[in-house]
Amino acid sequence: MSNIERTLSIIKPDAVQRNLQDQIKQEFKNKGFEIIEEKKIHISKEEAEKFYKVHETKPFYNDLCKYLSSGPIIVLSLQRENAVMENRKLMGATNPIDAKEGTLRKKYGISIDKNSVHGSDSIDNAKIELDFFFNR
Numbered sequence: 001m002s003n004i005e006r007t008l009s010i011i012k013p014d015a016v017q018r019n020l021q022d023q024i025k026q027e028f029k030n031k032g033f034e035i036i037e038e039k040k041i042h043i044s045k046e047e048a049e050k051f052y053k054v055h056e057t058k059p060f061y062n063d064l065c066k067y068l069s070s071g072p073i074i075v076l077s078l079q080r081e082n083a084v085m086e087n088r089k090l091m092g093a094t095n096p097i098d099a100k101e102g103t104l105r106k107k108y109g110i111s112i113d114k115n116s117v118h119g120s121d122s123i124d125n126a127k128i129e130l131d132f133f134f135n136r
Helices: 013-017 021-030 045-051 061-068 083-091 104-108 123-134
Strands: 004-011 034-041 073-081 117-119
Touching (some): 004 083, 013 073, 045 123, 073 083, 083 123
Antiparallel strands (some): 004 117, 034 073
């Protein structure tokens, strides 16, 4: 029985600034993801604060929000079997230094903050995050 899911991925400002979006999108396609929707946007710090509300008690919250709103991002709605888990595997560990070879963050991430991509961490959050950016 197939378990087709959708998940959100964000190509973050550091990767867009370095013009890596085509390579990153190709990596998704190579791993069997279908890009259902995509858009390039520049969100405000207030929008970033709403998006990352789940982290608002954490010490990195303010920097995270400043960073996500610091330049254009590309938001992607990705679909495939077990999309949430498969995207997490493809992204790799939050800190590029700890990420496995071949993962997006190992290849493209600059630092724990500028780690090039975001992905939903659960099916429930994927729905919330997709709604946030694509107003379903």
